[in-house]
Amino acid sequence: MALAKGTLALAITNSALGTQILYFEDVSIGDQLPDIVKNPDTRQLVMYAGASQDFVAIHYDLNVAKEAGHPTVIIHGALKSAWLGELVTSWMGADGRLLELDVSYRAIDFPNSTATCVGKVTDTRIEHGVGIVELEIGLRNAEGDISTPGRALVSLPTREIV
Amino acid sequence: MTTPASTGDTVISEELRSFIGLESVPVSYDIERHAVERFAAAIGDSNPLYSDREVAESTSHGGLIAPPTFFRSLLPGDYPKTYPEPFAHILDGGSKYRFNEPVRVGDQITVVRKISDLFEKHGRMGTMLFKISEISYTNQAGRLVATQTTTTITYGTGERDSGVGDH
Numbered sequence: 020m021a022l023a024k025g026t027l028a029l030a031i032t033n034s035a036l037g038t039q040i041l042y043f044e045d046v047s048i049g050d051q052l053p054d055i056v057k058n059p060d061t062r063q064l065v066m067y068a069g070a071s072q073d074f075v076a077i078h079y080d081l082n083v084a085k086e087a088g089h090p091t092v093i094i095h096g097a098l099k100s101a102w103l104g105e106l107v108t109s110w111m112g113a114d115g116r117l118l119e120l121d122v123s124y125r126a127i128d129f130p131n132s133t134a135t136c137v138g139k140v141t142d143t144r145i146e147h148g149v150g151i152v153e154l155e156i157g158l159r160n161a162e163g164d165i166s167t168p169g170r171a172l173v174s175l176p177t178r179e180i181v
Numbered sequence: 182m183t184t185p186a187s188t189g190d191t192v193i194s195e196e197l198r199s200f201i202g203l204e205s206v207p208v209s210y211d212i213e214r215h216a217v218e219r220f221a222a223a224i225g226d227s228n229p230l231y232s233d234r235e236v237a238e239s240t241s242h243g244g245l246i247a248p249p250t251f252f253r254s255l256l257p258g259d260y261p262k263t264y265p266e267p268f269a270h271i272l273d274g275g276s277k278y279r280f281n282e283p284v285r286v287g288d289q290i291t292v293v294r295k296i297s298d299l300f301e302k303h304g305r306m307g308t309m310l311f312k313i314s315e316i317s318y319t320n321q322a323g324r325l326v327a328t329q330t331t332t333t334i335t336y337g338t339g340e341r342d343s344g345v346g347d348h
Contacts, residue, residue, distance in 0.1 A: 066222065066223040071253045072256050073253070096276075101224035105225075113240035117249050119277070
């Protein structure tokens, strides 16, 4: 049974998100992925610096960030990639496999501002008996601009043998 | 080899160019459950595949896996000689990941990085050096599980950013 657009996020409890099964047959070009909204604070940047071993000071030292001409510390590009990875993996479910993730940091993002991960299906095809879905993804800042565009390729299970 | 019209025209010296294709010293990491859990918490991803063993075991993965960008925490080793970074400031331009299979808790992953291209651009921040690096991640069975191609941009003079040399 295909869930209507927009109901998927509501139909899944938080703890199960990412472990549901999404079938290739239930995906169509133009489908939107459920948005993921992030409200990062400086604490999260410090957690990410530690977890990823990225200690470039512009992400946690206000003086360094200001000297570089920024109003405050800046979000790690790789943290934005991680959020876009979450956007795709939580949508594709436990039997989906992420094959490709491309992310480009076009503009800088700052903490204490809402960032929304958005995505849509741009292609669906069967390759060697596997359901392949191509996605356009991006991080939308509080001004409504895509600061961080990207794309992803996933494989999904099929209900029928193809 | 042609001689540049004027030797200050490029920051890409012969020495810098000699790094293209040079491999970093391989570094191996044991993928530990708590490191994966901590990374997932840091990025704010509550997917139980990264933290709930029982749930993860009940899926087709058969056990805990790492988030796709967990590779960022597996830092490559040094190059066999010192990379002559000409600039002080660093920007991350982006990453392109190719995944062959998820990384599982308990795996051992060996990381090797090499520079595939160096080029410069001139913009409002002056000359910027673009470095394209390809990082390979190979598991204990010798299978290439993923690659990450990174674009690193360096520019400007002055006091060097901490961490510039790591990327």
